[in-house]
Amino acid sequence: MQPARKTSPEGVEYRDLNGNGVMDPFEDPRLTVEERVADLLPRLSLEEKVGLMFHTVIEAGADGTVKEAPGAISKSPTSEVVLGKHLNHFNVHALDDARMAARWYNALQAIAEQSPHGIPVTISTDPRHAFIENAGASFAAKAFSQWPEALGLAALRDADLVREFGDIARQEYVAVGIRMSLHPTLDLATEPRWARQSGTFGQDPDLVTELGVAYLLGFQGDSLGADSVACVSKHFPGGGPQKDGEDAHFPYGREQVYPGDRFADHLKPFPPVIEAGTAAIMPYYGMPIDLEIDGEKIEEVGFGYNKQIVTGLLREKLGFDGVVLSDWELVNDNHVGDQVLPARAWGVEHLTPHERVQRIIEAGTDQFGGEESVELLLDLVRDGRVSEARIDESAARLLAVKFRLGLFDNPYVDEEAAAVTVGRKDFRDAGYAAQAKSVTVLQNGTDGLAPVLPLAPAAATGEGARRRVYVENLAPEAAAGLGEVVDRPEDADVAVVRLLAPFDPRSDLFLESWFHQGSLDFQPGLVSRLARIAAACPLVVDVVLDRPAVLTPLLPFASAVVGSYGTNDHALVDALTGTIAPVGKLPFDLPRSMEQVRRHAEDVPGYDDPLFPFGHGLTLR
Template sequence: MRKVFLLLSLSCTQFGVFGQKTISTSTPITVQTLLSKMSLDEKINELSAVFGWEMYSKTGNTVATSEKLKSKQYLPGMFWGTLRADPWTRVTLKTGLTVKQAVEVTNAIQKYATQHDDNHIPIMLAEEGMHGVMAIGTTVFPTAIGQASTWDTALIRKMGQAIAAETRSQGSHIVYGPILDLAREPRWSRVEETFGEDPELVMQMGVAMVQGLQNGPFKTISTLKHFAAYGMSDAGQNGGSVTLGKRDLNENILYPFKAAVKAGVGSVMTSYNSIDGIPCTSDSVLFTDILRKQWHFNGFTVSDLGSIEGIFTTHNTAKSLADGASQALKAGVDTDLGGNGFGKNLKEAYDSGWVSLAQIDTAVGRLLKAKIDLGLFENPYVDVKIAEKIVRSKEHIQIARDLAKESVVLLKNEPFNRKVLLPLSKSLKNIAIIGPNADNMYNQLGDYTAPQDPNAIITVLKGIKNKLPNANINYVKGCNIRDTTEQNIEAAVNATKNAEVAIVVVGGSSARDFKTEYKATGAATVKENGKNEILSDMESGEGYDRTSLDLMGLQNKLIKAIVATGKPVVLVTIEGRPLNINWPSEHVPAILAAWYPGQEGGNGIADVLFGDYNPSGRLPITIPRSVGQLPVYYNHDRPVKHNYVEESAKPLFAFGYGLSYSKFDYSNLHVEHINDGENLLKVSFKIKNVSNIAGTEIPQLYVHTIVSSTVKPEIQLRNFSHILLQPQEEKEVVFYLNKEKMQTFGKNEQWSVEHGPYEICIGSSSDNLLLKETVSL
């Protein structure tokens, strides 16, 4: 047996992340050597990822490994959410871990594991991290729908590196993210966690995040979520079944996943839903044929929480829990998130002859390889001094602010009293700040956020006060997001009458509270409105699916009352999904969509409102007029939609749309055939800033397939850029179109580039295509 000699006389905090003290080993570590030493029970337990927040105890400021950890006969291979704190876990700001304590806990866990496991195998720790590590004291970035609104892959890559640094420096190794689901159903509760509705945008943003998480100075394993089609469930029901054809699956849903696998992603998570009658967690076509055989993925897979059990309990396509465990393992699922899907069920499946030792060894080997590649056998420890310098550093806060301001989408900016309202003048003396989301820190942070120090979170009210410290700013909440038993609209109106401008901040919330009930999966349990009970603001976030997209509670009443004062009004929406703003779009002169902008949201929004940042955000998802239009995503298959009896079939705001304080001209489109071994077409054109204000434009390339063997969308985004132009500056933009972007999954279910013809379209949004040229391939 290989021996590992721990330097027990040294404090765990003396072991650094890289280049510090290491554990000495007597023989080289290989997967086969480890497998040969492990019993069947040890192997099966290696495939479990259990709740990490249960593995430590905290008394005052002292932390240690918990009795629950010490009671385990066989240690699991992974812990999930060791640093996590939220109402579902019941870990609070007081009972949770500071950065220093997080390091102490993860080091203690590794020390215990390597001492007490017969084979001295360290434990991998996984954390939620789509918009920052879900831990106390970490940097909270905008949620993914806001990240996608930046259309800035370089900035997303920087954010990924920051999240990796804050994860790895505290002793964890895996980040659950990015989420590559296409959000085609805005009623769905998890839209905020996605990069939107378009496969190209989701792909480019997702690849950038994978690169940031895995390729920076602090390397983590990125876990793609959710494989596959989770974001388009029937009726917007979280985890519900999906009605989907093979071509849509291959050409759109799998498109971003394939690119992320090519970029080297280390892990993939299953999805709760079924596709065409097959639960994704037991789908060997997805996890073996496509993921491994076709795409050559060589990392490990993990179930979503409870999804292995769900094969039996929810989908009813297994005759027992053991049968479900067998189906998942044979389909290609390596790790059981939660620890209740494999374990004794997989042992029963083995004893029944449903799975073989070779199949178990294959899954275990993938987990062990990941640990070896991370260097955990040589050094599983981290240094508290390094962590305290990195977590929520000035550099990371600046990235959060850059993302916050770039994620703001200017939807409308029309004249008020013959003058365009935005940007607002910094000479304003009296400003009314109104609305339920103007000064509620958790309402702007989104789901999967740990409790945070209020001093670290900048609300819109704080941001405007920071911007105009000498102005008279009068804040009135006006109403709640959902609850109608409390309101002070009259006070909000009076504040507006005495102001030069009113900034009204409304929308939604994914802020969990400790009164809400949660399912075993962590999704919220939605209750009907109770009498004499104040409703929480939460109307979005996992489990909070909706039948309407209307602003809830008295928010519309509040907006109308403020507009009725006759004062200039700027509307800011802070939300997790597109909400109905039909009335404001007609009656409010200026509207900003800010999604959930993170801890620097207030500063970022103030930067845009007062002209310190020229808005460049573009919509990553269509804003509909009503739920009656759904589905309304822009790249639906032909034919082109016709109008309804009650309203237009066109959305309120189209995918890719967003205004700027600058104006841009497009010209000189040229499409050239090339054959450099990868690319098929070179597309070039010019953009000029024809205004006197520097600004960032997001030129977008769409392909219109004029004739094809199968039904196609009218247009499909195939590239975009993020270009800063000084006043009167002109730049040439060059895009390339390769086989991946032009191919079709044909009638014979084979990929090919059909001869065409194709129309290459350039514009500023999906409904504003300014340059077009037809070409054949």
């Protein structure tokens, strides 16, 4: 689908976005971004400018149509939010098929053309190239090429590979119309109970900084342009040190603490990413407790509400003049079905929605994530509590990103090209190799247990062809690559068991069941059962480390223990057999016990005496 294009008297092709038959300066592709913004901004009504400042969830029809009714999570029909409320920034959720995703995106842009100035839509997404399916944080790859979680990229310690991943993800995103990534996540994984670690590059501020910049350059390029995906780097000023590891999505996790006085470590990745040109930055939900910066006590309100952080630190001290996008649903409670998740108005719960919007604007934020309540901001402007000049300041920043991305000149995508590009074989092959390589060998024989890795592949002559293998949580077709699968450990030559890192299941609040929080201890019954398997045959355990786990009880009887961070069963088998050599290094310390975790300061990277330290990883011979 392509819009009708016109040619000016000077012979310049342009899109007549406001339908007046004239190539206005904002429609002129020859002019600078600054000139085009300066021309368009005064033309916009207050309602159009306010609409730019809201960035909510949208859902796509599986058949490529737009949804003209509220969805499972999206709040309003598509035409209502685009034409009635003038919104044109949307965070998309499920996209199962590339061709249908592109078709839906083009249909959405066609609706946006009907708005008074044809402002094109910007589609954003949480990460969707790995394994974890969590509507509040990330999506499984499905049609897209599948890679390890960010922790797995960190385990590879390869900035060039991270930039290659970013470039591949960029191509797949652009093919279906996704032009903004709500990532990279630059938080430090210093609190092992925290639920968001899988999306980080680990605990070390230097590694996080190096890989964060490489990631950004892969998505945006050296400068933001028509082939870029604009990055929203998050969560400023570092979201890792959550009190007791609880997540700030939820009221019990609102506090962010710095008992080790390591605020500077958590801030460290942001200045280099700003220097590299990140299009936007997202402050975290967390509410800082007892935090001082340069001798100034920081107000104990959520970072999105905090003028000292957004204006004082980010804009004035660090010099960031790009878009500041709030995290999701700071203003209104989120009602999904019969469930309610309270607004993340941490520290300002007593304020009305109007007062919350005003506080966020005064803090220096440009855009409200997860909200579509434009009437609140319109009321504030009409009542004189927020000036239209302040609205113009944010609207100009938001329009500039759209112009730099080339959306005003042609926002449409090619459905056929999308079907070919997304999940392309070489992209999938690169992701698969990264999955296998990122596997981290933690133990391979010790204290009388002989090394068992690498296991000879079943296709080999000799041992691998004769081996009988008992497996748990490993697909039979993948396990066949290790040998003949048997039903009992007693009949096996080796056992391979995959485990998720432990967590405490919770489900009373919306989204809560998708977040892995709480204890890192395996249940005693599981440990006892694994010990019985190990008594029957050598045992190989893979622990999926979406966050650290206490592996201490497994070490006395497991012949080999490996960690993975997003690795499918076939790629794991390739790693265990050495078909693709596993070279991963731990992106964080693994603690010896939960007692050690409870004694540990939430903001400090690593332990004095970990079970396995950051950077540990054995090499298979």
